[in-house]
Amino acid sequence: MILQIQHIHKRFHNHVALRDVSFGIPEGVVFGLLGPNGAGKTTLIRIITRIFMPDEGQILFRGKPHADEYVARIGYLPEERGLYRKMEVYEHAVYLGMLKGLNRGKAKEKVEYWMKRWEMMPWKKKKIQELSKGMQQKVQIMASLLHEPELLILDEPFSGFDPVNAALLKEEIINLKNSGTTILFSSHNMNNVEEICDEIVLINKSEKVLEGKVREIQHAHFENTFDFEFEGNVMGFTNALWSGGEVLFSSQIGNRNTVRVRLSPGVELNDVIGSVLPVCRLKEIRQVLPSLHDIFLKTVTGKDKAISSITQTE
């Protein structure tokens, strides 16, 4: 575990921001901190970066109580991010690297490395205010990577990013993970996270509501839902299904139909196959894992809305 968060409480003068939040972040994973806006994600991140102190509870960094010296080993891209508008790109990046504790020579070396890698050298002498928003974002990400952090924290990294930079960021997250960096990022948007997150924690209204490996959570929330692809009549299929399951939706391309069915409790897939086989020519059957979005909504609102999207197939 690179980071263990233990029973963190944080109150501000008129509300509770975090209530008894505990979880651990293993080495070398991409870890998602998920939850709706205002759930307490940013507060937790600020406690991890020691901008805030927790009222109760503690954080262990590699097993030792968190201290200022470990902050230098963390890289941080805040949600509300800005730059000095009047500074030049290169000197600005070097300054931020030096604030993290790099000496001038090392900071320059690192800035040049990243600027070359992301093809930013032509902007070296430009002022920040002359850059497009996307370019500024690149500078900000670069600044959080300069000191080769062991833990990189990205607060809502995809909000406000254009698709090109979002893709670049995703790619870089994977690269960093492969080179051994642990990445913690927060998001209120579940759609981005499934493909890159190994583990997640879900926070809602100041409390942790869910945690674990993405795949395990999805399996735990699997609701016997399958997609049937077949040639034949949808009415016939539905009639044959009878009480074996509920049709959630269907679609048709040419003479090929796809029907999503949630099996009734106690009904086996084999039983359903048996009852529909006479009325259609089955082409494919897929297990439908719930999306994190659906799990999130279900957990948060307690209602079952797991009908929206096909995300995982097996």
Add this chain to the structure above:
Amino acid sequence: MKKIFLVAEREILQKIRTPSFIIMTLLTPLLIAGFVGLIIYLTQTEKTEQKVWVVDESKLFEGRLQPDDYTTFSYTQKKLPDAVREFSDKGYTCILWIAPNIVEGGDGAVKIIYKKSPGLAFQTYLKNQLEKILYEEKLRANQIDPMVIHNAKQKVQVIMEKVDKYGNAKDQTQFQLLGFFMGFLMFMFITVYGMMVFRSVLEEKTNRIVEIIISSIKPFQLLAGKILGVAVLGIGQFLVMAGISALLMMLMVQFLLKDTLAEYEIFKAQTEMVMKTGATQNLDKLEKFHDKLETFQVLDKLKNIDVAEVLAAFLLYFLGGYLLYSALIAAIASAVDNESDSQQFLMPVMLPLFVAYFSLVRAMENPDASSIVWFSYIPFTSPVIMMSRITSGIPFWEVLMSLVLLFAAIILVLMLAAKIYRTGILMYGQKVTWKTIFQWVFKN
């Protein structure tokens, strides 16, 4: 500490590179020197070369008007209307007309007729001459030798000497105008650099870079680095401006006041002689400096100013006043979201500084008035007021006490400001009131 210096360095480099800062630094001394130069110029160069054509109908003055470096006299028997017609063609700059009945007095007995104004100094010069000749003429008419009267006159010079409470004479003549100027300068510097800190803090907050920075360093390091950077900038700018001003003024004094300075030296030497020998025979040599006496007194006072002491005091009080106010200003900037919200908080904080500023006139008139003495001890007013008092020579213990109070207050205010700053800097979109600010101070 390293990171505080890093923040300070950025603050300095960013500011130094802006053209407006460079222009201000160079232009201000030019303006000051230019202003002083203009004053000197106006008092000095009123005398222009005058060729005076004298139409003396009283026949009293012929051959008796004394020419000087600028003025020459020629006498004519022509009637006034003819003279008026001819004078500029003949190369004269003006006509001095004296009425036949001048001895009886009355208005309009003397006229200067000119095409280009010869100036006030010339008018005074003529007036003095005519009066002196008339005076001697009237004495003679009453059988009195003018020399008797002259020798009966005794000049008395009064020298101001202030003593401290031990009775030791301090050779420090009051020079209130300098005090006012120094106090005003202090007020300007504290305001200008306080506002520089204000804008810098607010900029970081509004463009949201602050969170990136305080994830690398402590908010206090950022605050301290910023205040330190602007302080170095301020002291540096002051020294450069003072240096350039001093140089320019020295050049100007050499250039414009060369004659006056030479005369001043002669006057000093002769005064010394008269004092030493107690002789009265040289008094008439001093007499001709009569109209320059005031200028000489100013020069005396200027010579008595201990430049090193005033400079050291200015730097110390600037540092103190600046730290005090900039810490408070930074705290306010961190608490608000934009400049317009800041007014209600800035006003009460800056009020003592303005009170000090408006008390400067009183401090100039009476540097030992009790309210002024108190103001010079109270930390929020002492930088401006003490600076203005200090030029009139006050005991060292008073200065020391006010400095100790000032720096004690700074420590308190800095602790307070750091607490507000730490919380405020991350607070967005909240309606901040004095109540919330006090909560930040006392709850965290």
